[in-house]
Amino acid sequence: MSDTPLRVLFCIGINQNFFDLPDGGVAAGDVWTAFVALMDGIKCLPGVDFIGDIDDDSHMVGPSDGWPWTCYLLCDVDTQETVKQACDFLRSTPVGDSPWKLWKYAKIEARIGRALTPREYRG
Numbered sequence: 001m002s003d004t005p006l007r008v009l010f011c012i013g014i015n016q017n018f019f020d021l022p023d024g025g026v027a028a029g030d031v032w033t034a035f036v037a038l039m040d041g042i043k044c045l046p047g048v049d050f051i052g053d054i055d056d057d058s059h060m061v062g063p064s065d066g067w068p069w070t071c072y073l074l075c076d077v078d079t080q081e082t083v084k085q086a087c088d089f090l091r092s093t094p095v096g097d098s099p100w101k102l103w104k105y106a107k108i109e110a111r112i113g114r115a116l117t118p119r120e121y122r123g
Helices: 028-044 080-092
Strands: 006-014 048-055 071-077 106-113
Touching: 006 080, 028 048, 028 071, 028 080, 028 106, 071 080, 080 106
Parallel strands: none
Antiparallel strands: 006 071, 006 106, 048 071
């Protein structure tokens, strides 16, 4: 981890394809298993320091294609390349025995910034 990591908020939305399940031999449980693999994969990437998560599927009903998102992961990440690797898990994580990857059922967006820390004001 670099001296000043990137503070990254991974915003994840569930799309309509999930709500149309079961379909094509894929059940909601298959997507959930893939989703857990996504989260575990991000948390285990070298250069990722997992801080916390929030899931709002109790108050957010239906697909989310933008804010407010269904869930969020907050991490400190060493480089933008590592952020890209984390987002790529949606492209590579299989869903059950289907030919589909997780991106068919969910969307991810990474917001990159810095930790909000008090700074000396010089007016």
